[in-house]
Structures are given as structure tokens and as C-alpha cells.
Amino acid sequence: MFQKGLKDVVAVHTKIASVEGDIGELRYRGTKIGELITEHSYEEIAYFLWTGKFPEQNETFTLQEGRELPEHVKIIIDALPSETPLMDAMRTAISGYSHHHFTNQPIEQQARHLTAALPVIIARHYRNANGLPIVEPDPSLTHTANYLWMLTGTKPADVHVEALETYLKLTMEHGMNASTFAARVTISTESDLTAAVTSALGAMKGPLHGGAPSAVIELLEEIGTQENITHVIRKKLQNGERIMGFGHRIYKTEDPRSILLRDKCDMLAGQDGWLDLATTAEKEIIALLETYKPGRKLYTNVEYYAAAIMRAIDMPPELFTPTFSAARMVGWTAHAIEQLSDNTIFRPQSVYIGKKS
Ligand code: COA
DSSP, X not given: OOOGGGTTOOOOOOSSEEEETTTTEEEETTEEHHXXXXXXXXXXXXXXXXXXXXXOTTOOXXXXXXXXXXXXXXXXXXXXXXXXXXXXXXHHHXXXXXXXXXXXXXXXXXXXXXXXHHHHHHHHHHHHHTTOOOOOOOTTSOHHHHHHHHHHSSOOOHHHHHXXXXXXXXXXXXXXXXXXXXXXHHHTTTOOHHHHHHHHHHHHTSTTTTOHHHHHHHXXXXXXXXXXXXXXXXXXXXXXXXXXXXXOSSOSSOOHHHHHHHHHHHHTTTXXXXXXXXXXXXXXXXXXXXXXXXXXXOOBOHHHHHHHHHHHTTOOGGGHHHHHHHHHHHHHHHHHHHHHHTOOOOOOOOOOOSOOO
């Protein structure tokens, strides 16, 4: 059987997340995402995704171990030219964790370590590239607050931490997708977790997967004012262009993550012109997509409101895909662990259709 892009082909049985595209439902290990994000921190949900359990009530689970980068990884990051794109810097720095770094560590511990390290890597390269002094991690801060602290050098406002953490929780895991598949394919050769995450980062870099939030900001900037929405979108659709932040391979109704992020945006309404533009534009764009692409069921995907939230907290667009990746590190590593627990190497077939001499 040939299925281009493996569309709709089931390659894996998983207990980590279920994505019900037709009814717009996302669950992590059986629990609805809306319930999880209101009751648990990012750290607790990460623990849950890796182990299927929550930390004991008397146990505080933190993502501290791994915030101190190995010296050679710092040297690798510091040696990169400032124009190196962040996704490339992250992939290169993670490659620096060669297997011996984790000798004899259980894979769950490696997962925690890499998850704690990735935001530190991002902040280090971001500040280097912008000629800013490095801000060391603050052990008194949570994973999300510490990320904002290392990026900006100022203690973040609670509302900003809350908005970002909502986004991170919603994007930690999403079943099978290109980067998660890349991680599972790599670990299925009995390679190591570092290699699996490096593969995933390479896949995440592409604009059809992890690159959309920056493109949404460009779209909102091109629209600029509410009066321009119809004109700009019509022109794009007439030219056969895709509207960034709309459409999803799986969700054929509203993306549940998009709904929860829109709720957060509503909480911040009136505080940021971009948020207000995004909420107004959403309705008009959906109506125009239905006119130009009838029956395709195109709604906002998670990137649309993610971009609006990032803009509201002044996160520069170059940090969007890296931040998405930092969140998704939990999903990638959870899938790699699951793959190894019942492994078969991925080995599909190809059919030769070229010339025969
Ligand atoms: N804007 C305009 N038209 C779109 C569209 C968009 N954002 N997304 C899909 N379509 C149209 C396609 O042109 C196609 O039309 P056709 O039937 O006339 O050829 C139809 O909808 C189906 O497109 P297809 O690419 O087969 O759908 P898909 O479900 O496989 O695509 C995406 C999913 C995400 C790749 C696609 O919606 C897209 O490119 N979106 C924009 C990029 C984006 O926001 N990515 C973030 C991913 S989380």
C-alpha cells in the first residue's frame, strides 16, 4: 500500500496522548487537557506524561537538574556565529550531550535533564546573538518563570508567566506529528535519547510544522488594522496562498488548544492591540476561508493564538519555534521512552518509479 506522506496511516500504538480531530478533543494520558492545565503546573504535567502518575503530595517535582549546562556545551553555544538561527543552535547544543554524558542514567532522568536544559540553551544563544550578558538560571523560579527571567534579565510579571505557561502546557504533547515521529524513528534503531531529540529538532524547524507562529505575526503585521483584514486575506486567497495559523492535518473543527488560548487572550483583552486585532481577524478569516475553500473545515490552529500571546508578552518572533520546541521536548522524550518499551525498528518500503536503462 502506498500512502503519500503516510497520511492517516497508523504507525504507533500510544498511551501518551489522544487527539480526536473530529470532536476537537485532546487528552494527555486519558485526562482532558482543559482539566489538566487548570489543576497542574508544567512540571507536574511533564512528570505525568513521562510516568503516567503525578508526583506524591509531599513531593515537589522541579525541573532544576539540567539547568546547569556542561562547560563544553556552553563553549559550543558561545562559539556559534550570532546569525546562527536559534533552532540550529539548539540542535547543535543538544548534539553536544553525547551519550557518555548520561552514562548509566535511566532514560527518564535523561528526559528530565534535557527538558530542563533546553530553555537555558535557547536563552544563552539568544542573549549571545543580541550582544547581551548571560543571565544565569534562578533556582527559586519555576521552569516557565525561569525561562522568561533568563531571556529578559528581569523578574517576569505573574500574568506573563501564566499566559506563557498555558501555551507551554498545551503544546507539550500532541500524539503523532512529524517531529515526534522523527524522534521515534531515530530511537527505534536503538540509538540514544540525545539523537532522537536532535532529529526531532531538525523536523520541527520546517515552516509546515513548527514555523507557523512567526508567520502569523507577519500576517497580522501585514494586516495592520481591522479595516485591512478582508482586503489582505482576499488577495492572498486569490493568489492561492495559505493563511498561516489556519488549518490542521487532524483537527477538522476548532483546535481545543486554540479555544483555551483564546480564553487567555480574552483575559488580557484591551491590554494589547495585537490581541484585539487577532480576535477580530479570526472571525473574518474563517468566513473568507469558507468562501474560497468551501468544505475544507479550516479553523485556527494553536499557532494563531500562540502568536498573539507571544506578541502580548513581547516574545520576539525568532523565539516562537524554539519555545514551542522547549515545550514539546516532554512529548518527544515521552514517545522515545514508550518506543523503547516495545520497540520495532521503523522500516517502510519504497517503490522505484524512475528510469530503467
Ligand atoms: N489557507 C488556505 N487554504 C488552506 C489552508 C490555509 N491555511 N490550509 C489548507 N488549505 C486548503 C488547501 O489549499 C487545500 O485546498 P484544495 O483542496 O483546493 O487543494 C485544502 O485546504 C486541503 O489542504 P491540505 O494541505 O491537504 O490539508 P492538510 O490538512 O493536510 O494541511 C496544514 C494541514 C497545517 C499543512 C495546512 O492547513 C497549512 O498549510 N496551514 C498553514 C500553515 C500552518 O498554519 N501550519 C501550522 C501547523 S500546526
